[in-house]
Amino acid sequence: MLSAQVEYQIKVLNFQADNGFQHKSKKVGLEMIEHLGEINDWEVITSVDTTDITMKNLNRFDVIVFNNNCGNAGPIFSKAQQEVLQNYINNGGGFVGIHCAGAIWEEGGGFQNWYEKLVGTRLVAHPKVQRAKLIIENKNHIATSHLPNEWVITDEWHTFSSNPRNDVNVLMSLDESSYVGESKMGGDHPFTWCQYYDGGRSFFTSLGHTVEIYSDKNYQKLIEGGIIWASGLSEENLKLPVLEGLIVDLNADYGITLESGDRISSWKNNVENSIIKSFNKQDQGRKELGSGMPRLELNIAALNGHNAVVFHRQELINENEDAFDHLITGSGYTWFSIMSVYEQVSGKPGVNSFFGNLRNTNVDKQGHYEGFWAGLSDDNQVWMGSRNAIEGGLWNDNNPHVLNHQPLETNTYYLVIGRMGDGVNKVQIELFINSITAVAKKMFPINQNANSSKMVIGQERDATNHPGFESFDGEIARFLIYERPLSNNELKKTIEYLMKTYNIKK
Known part of the structure; x- marks a missing residue:
């Protein structure tokens, strides 16, 4: 499988607490992540309980998977739990959102806006379940490298509140000519993407409505690759091959402190225990x-x-x-x-x-x-x-x-x-x-x-x-x-x- 090159045991919280629509595929979704954990020797903990969202608990995990958990009927998290999730991402945590994780609508306040940016957008509407064609835009990513250039599959084809393309790295998009529906995205319809966001890593796919898709090998590898990428241990993010003598490692994906929007006040050196701590703004x-x-x-x-x-x-x-x-x-x-x-x-x-x-x-x-x-x-x-x-x-x-x-x-x-x-x-x-x-x-x-x-x-x-x-x-x-x-x-x-x-x- 994809993670055979990864020696570190990834720790995954397979999370499905929700407040809204109940998918028939919920159970098989949890089982799929557990299966991926077994074949990859990951540590997978499954939870449907929001009381598990504490800083002490989340600090154990490399990745939290929001596994097709809808939040369209009311809030899922308390204010304290919302803060824990934000701190987890701020501190370099990995997030994988599957399908209805994009329909958590009722958290309110600043967290709602933050969460939708973490996902990349919000799910809005969809036609009936049907076959459609996905276009693989990035074949170099660990989550999509196994896929054909065009992938035809049956699922639910959501439209979104906004097109996330300018803010994320789009991995695959939906060919809008390949399915029937009143609501579409005007010809540019991203459907799976990843991004570095607010100190952490976020991978989201809108795929995941049907029971059948969770047994599809291509889909399993997609989610597997997304988890590996979000953990920080994908091929793109393995450690530098030479560490001896390294005294400065400035990486724009990590250690950035922002001020006044997108302006950088500090860039942290990622070399541990270095006397060279960070590079900071100069006003003098x-x-x-x-x-x-x-x-x-x-x-x-x-x-x-x-x-x-x-x-x-x-x-x-x-x-x-x-x-x-x-x-x-x-x-x-x-x-x-x-x-x-x-x-x-x-x-x-x-x-x-x-x-x-x-x-x-x-x-x-x-x-x-x-x-x-x-x-x-x-x-x-x-x-x-x-x-x-x-x-x-x-x-x-x-x-x-x-x-x-x-x-x-x-x-x-x-x-x-x-x-x-x-x-x-x-x-x-x-x-x-x-x-x-x-x-x-x-x-x-x-x-x-x-x-x-x-x-x-x-x-x-x-x-x-x-x-x-x-x-x-x-x-x-x-x-x-x-x-x-x-x-x-x-x-x-x-x-x-x-x-x-x-x-x-x-």
């Missing part, structure tokens, strides 16, 4: 407070449904002054950036940085051009470099300009990589794009007395004297820093993992 030097916060873009189809942070002359800063010093004084480094670029806004010519920790003499009168960074030319040629504090100036032998002369295309996602060797004499700096083959390289003389500054994402340094002036315009979905040069074999494995996870094309 800006005329308008909060204007330096990038925004969060959710569920990008081209990235297999992952999120990205959108920078428009904005930055997030880690305040640890010394966390990265050793990377340019002998240890070496490797960094990875899943990113896309926009048209660059005029600033300092050729310096549109997407990260850096430079210390420059003209800022604090203490440093002398030291640190490492990367950015784009005005026409989106990507470059990287290190600075050793021996010589000033923008580019020279002590401040090498490692440049790829082929511009990146706008609105296309790339994997950009930089690597600097270890040692105390001269080492090699290499730039890679979507490949193990370097597109540019130069030598760099090590100075063991160099002392870089704070690390910034979206800018070349803690530029309080001109925030946004040397920043880039574009997106970053994942950003990694290792405190050592990865071997070619490690580099290859990590490139393969990231390109598969984020659907990056060679």
Whole structure:
């Protein structure tokens, strides 16, 4: 089965407390999840009791399945239970909604709005049960990879209060010409999708009305894959193949704190026990407070449904002054950036940085051009470099300009990589794009007395004297820093993992 590659035992709450319409398929729905648990060696606990919705209980589970439980006649949850469910998702929990989980209508207040966003929409109406054709839009997802391009099956074909496409990663949609009904969605009719939402993962399918569908092998694999994905242990979300030396892992799917809608005030480093805790908003030097916060873009189809942070002359800063010093004084480094670029806004010519920790003499009168960074030319040629504090100036032998002369295309996602060797004499700096083959390289003389500054994402340094002036315009979905040069074999494995996870094309 799909989860044969997953060694961790997924823990699933198979939940069916309801308040409304009673499907004849309720019993077989519960039995199907229990069966999937048996064949996959999951721990499955079945409950029809809302008193089980406590923080202590939910913390045991990777995924809660709302298993065809309607809420169209009245509320299912108390206010306290609603808060528990929200906290569970906020803390990284997984949600799988089946069929009538989209018809929980009567919870009221802010929770009702939150829940409908968690599902993606709300079920509204349907014609009689009949055969229809589903179009598989995403064959790369673990829940749909087994399905034919077109899947014909008998079920109930709901319309929704709104089309969720702009907010979710649509996995399959309904061919509206293949069934008869008065109420349709105007030709674009998503029917199964997933999304990263409010700190957690949500998978929803409107399929699941009939008794017969629960014994359909394709349907069972669909739900199985949805549970694995929602648990965080699908193929797309397995751990990085190389963890030794990893000191920064910024993942736009996790650890984002929002302020003022979709604006990001903090991006948490996902490396456990790191002294580099998070990258935070910087207001110092800006005329308008909060204007330096990038925004969060959710569920990008081209990235297999992952999120990205959108920078428009904005930055997030880690305040640890010394966390990265050793990377340019002998240890070496490797960094990875899943990113896309926009048209660059005029600033300092050729310096549109997407990260850096430079210390420059003209800022604090203490440093002398030291640190490492990367950015784009005005026409989106990507470059990287290190600075050793021996010589000033923008580019020279002590401040090498490692440049790829082929511009990146706008609105296309790339994997950009930089690597600097270890040692105390001269080492090699290499730039890679979507490949193990370097597109540019130069030598760099090590100075063991160099002392870089704070690390910034979206800018070349803690530029309080001109925030946004040397920043880039574009997106970053994942950003990694290792405190050592990865071997070619490690580099290859990590490139393969990231390109598969984020659907990056060679």
